[in-house]
Amino acid sequence: MTTGADRRHPDGAGDGPGDEQAGRTGTEALLTSPPTPLPPLPADATPAEAAPAEAAPAEAAPADATLADGVLTDATPAGGTSAKETPAGATPPPDPFDQDDLPVAKGATRALLGALLRPHRGRVALTVLFLLLQQAAMQAGPLLVAYAIDQGVPAVRREDYGPLVALGTAYALCALGSGVFQFVYTKLSGRVSQDVLLDLRGRIFRHAQVLSVDFHERYTSGRLISRSTTDVESLRELLDEGLQELINTLLSFLSISVVLLVLDGWTGALAVLSFVPLYLLVRLYQRRAGRVFARRSTAIASVIVKFGETMNGIRPVRAFRREAVNDAEFDALNRKHERSNGDSLIEMARYVVGSRLVANTTIAAIVLWDAYRVADGTLALGTLAAAALYLRRLYDPIDRLGQFLNAYQSAAASLEKVAGLLAQEPGVPEPAVPRELPPARAGLPGRQVDFEDVSFSYRTGGEVLPRFGLRLDAGKTVAVVGSTGAGKSTLAKLLARFYDPTEGRVLLDGTDLRDLPMAELRRGVVMVTQEAFLFSGTIADNIAIGRPEASRAEIEQAAKAIGAHEFIAALPEGYDTDVRKRGGRISAGQRQLVAFARALLADPAVLILDEATSSLDIPGERAVQEAMETVLHGRTAVVIAHRLSTVAIADRVLVMSKGRVIEDGAPDQLIAGTGTFAGLHRTWRESLA
Template sequence: MTTVLEESPAPVDVEEIPVPPGAPAALLRSLIGPHRRRVVVAMLMITVQQAALQAGPLLVALAIDRGIPALRHHDGGPLIAVIAAYLGCAALSTVLQRAFIRLTGLLNQDILLELRTRIFRHAQRLGLDFHERYTSGRIISRATSDVDTLRELLNEGLQELLAVGLSVCYIAVILVVMDWRLGLLALASALPMALLVRMFRRRSSRVYRRSRTAVASVIVRFTETMNGIRPVQAFRRERANLTAFEEVNHQYARANADGLLEMARYVAFSRATANLWITGVVLVGAYLVTDGSLELGVLTGFVLYLRRLYDPIDQLAMFLNSYQSAGAALEKISGLLAHEPSVAEPTAPLPLPATTATGREVSFESVRFAYRTGKEVLPTFSLLLPAGSTTAVVGATGAGKSTLAKLLARFYDPTEGRVLLDGVDLRDLAGPDLRRGVVMVTQESFLFSGTVAENIAVGRPDATRAEIEQAAREIGAHGFISALPDGYDTDVRKRGGRISAGQRQLVAFARALLADPAVLILDEATSSLDVPGEQAVQRAMRTVLAGRTAVIIAHRLSTVEIADRVLVMDAGHIVEDGTPADLITATGRFADLHTAWRDSLV
């Protein structure tokens, strides 16, 4: 059997993640669905508000053609009635607009809150393979800049769209009713306006897709540089990183400039069309007035309505601008949320048998693993780890050690075969049961912002302070924790930067021990410890690992001494299997590794 020496999947361009047909619309429906009642109320409010608002010019026409002539005959009743109706419509429009803005504002915040929560929750569900391909900066972009783009559309654009749409409908009806000849002439402008809108949408949609991709690249570049600031400064990468950042920043600026240019073209042509049409209508209307077939008040109201019909052109352009940008953002968010986790929760989870004093048995049955690129990392193999045993896995970098550990922790599912825990396939276990049963300590030893005690209690949030301190004592971390300024209440700050790498690993050990798993995986977990620290951990581990199944992935052969069994891996194969003592006295790879390690200590 042959294999390729790979421990991580090949990088894949995030833009290759497909967006299923209809996903953006489905996402929008699912967000709005729970708020249908408020949406209906808001629609009724804006419908009545626009009706009250658009009554104004019609009332002006009535005042000119009916109110003023009656006033000449000393009858002020019609004019007073028109004025009262005008003021009443204005007041009703103001009240309803305020209520509409307040209601939709609260509705929009609820929708955006749910959307951010979905992105965060789904990002945590996605498998390790996804996060190794899809950088954190792009996920941050989906939850921040893309959501903010949707916020701008919901808070401002939709109100403008509804107002413009309703006003156009109302005005179209009123114009035809007032004078069908001028009304049809005015409505004929809909054809060139529709062509302009279609052209703008087609051209700008491409621009705003580029814009959303460009802003994500800016966030990715910035996030990666700040997260890696130590190697950046250590290797004097500031100038090179600045050059790379300026490149993506200029791409973002060019995309925004192209979007503004498209909007400027649309506004210029639409204004020119509107002005030409108004001029034509006024000329025809003036001829009809002089001919006696049209009243002056009707022409005055007509002109006022035409201004109301064409004035929102700029607002419509701004909405189309927001709509295109928000459409691109919604597309990218829906693509992320539609991406199914590679490690899925079982639909009908099975319970784990009760834990025994001897831990749990681990079995790899005809397991094979290859990344999505198709390159094989672990060829087909079977392996049994008896309950309560401590197994060390050693080998050169790229031999497949960490991949084996990730399969046991179910960060990945095997391409073929099964991984069993006390006879139960890991794929049939509910996530909480699996995380309680199997805990992995990695060489990264990631700590969250918060106190030392909170970081130790990650695996058991309900643990008492006494239990937290006891775990730290058993692992040998109590001394340095007590010496911190606030002891266990000391804030470790971002990524545990307040304490050393070795101390972070001790805290990670204490966290794992407090969680009390039946299976404990240590993946290079002593790599950052100095010799005294490593010896202290090894002494503690001999007691802690009793009654627990353990897998130790190690480069340092000193860590292997506490193991009952050693597996030597090479190119994905298990090439040696035995006790440390037997393998040291043999003439195989482990004996060579042990001799080289011992010579390095001299």
């Protein structure tokens, strides 16, 4: 049975920056009060939670005192204020996480693209070589036409067909070679593109897994999905289509400009000069389109976030009839993306119209002038024909260059967001010089935990756990109780190293958690949360997550010890039953039992239960509590108690309120007193009557 305070917040305390206003713990030898004023308890706190001063002197210390060597001393500086307070009237800067605009160093996008292409530089060079050959074969055509007109036709008039046949054969070979080289280029570039995309998706996935819990609480999974799908797809379009268009355009410009200058200097010079306004047009398009594509990338990410959020919460959506409201919100986001997509098309249209106007005007002017020169006898007819063909080939890629610019701006905006994600450093990094834990004491799997002068603040500001010290003896079970926002779950997450303390150290048998390799830490410290998350796959696979090498006998033994074997065996395929997405095939209580079996099989030295029995019914809770006595025996355990019935198995109880440990002692001792825990316990007992 839960107390009134516990029923108010089923998700527990301190799960995120907004969940805890303050947090604090104490020690057997040191209880230090916060150096800054703390906010009041939530308005819905019960009188028992708001009255720590009524606790028995042996069980509680005054809020403004330090208990050291048995002597109470004042520990609160006068006039202390939080260093992280926002000045009055000042507008806090926008959070880049809220804006989906993570900071990225200048040049990081190009560096990322270079890093992705560098392992494939040999194949990239070969790809470019075949593209050069394709361009050479293709651009030889008009030159052969010029020779055919100026030399082949006069030779035919003399009944000499050799030059014309040779030129025709050469033209056919060039056309065939162009097709073959294009095929090889497409095949090679496609393979490089797919390998690059595979590498990029892998980088995003691996990096997202090592980022801290703090990051994932601020950066939604929908945005991560957008980074690895929509943004990666933008890069695919650039690699598959855009780069070829860019290289074709550059090679066409260089080769055709040289040929035109050789054929006729004036014609070539005018053609080259016409690229000055085209260059200015490209620069204008880049500036305008860059902003548009950045907005479009953010807009589609918002659509994905909303869609994923709605589908994941479909039960409350249906229960509270949110369909119409969600539909309106989704439509607004969808229309915002539609507008940003339309803006990108408008910018593209402006570029295409402008480039065609410049190109057509230039071609018309040059052809008219060259025609006059042919009539005047100062220019050969074959040269005019070749120049006309080359001019058309020179400006034809301009439209395709627009497609490249479109793909480039889209990919650049996407890569900038991916680079911002990859630039995020893990909040709990691997140690530079890892250390090993000392050997465990014989017969005791548990290890001693020490919080040394620890304080904790979220990055968004506001101190959650002021400086404190705490020792948890090896092999003992400590229950932590308190109102919502007291810091219970934050304390547990520091021990699990989901967060690192802002100041101080958390020690496991004298070894700083930050010095332990993450794999060893996860083997030694296991946390079971209120939400028992199960992955798609069999029940056996989910139990063995912490020990993939475990045998079926070991898996079943863990399930039997926790009381889960009976319901698992009754399933259609027993331990091989697929639990489906998020374990939806079994009940919440059954998922929790699987999570307990998973923790037991992992055989940790320290076990953290963060309100882990809150989803169980009364019979299920009793069954788990019986099994927990066996599971926790000899281990160091921290139990965040949602139901006071859980406290019965504890050796020690810590009562937290407003970031402080206000009571500390054995359960029987605290129940016999007149403090907060005694009041909570009486209320709970009365609710059972």
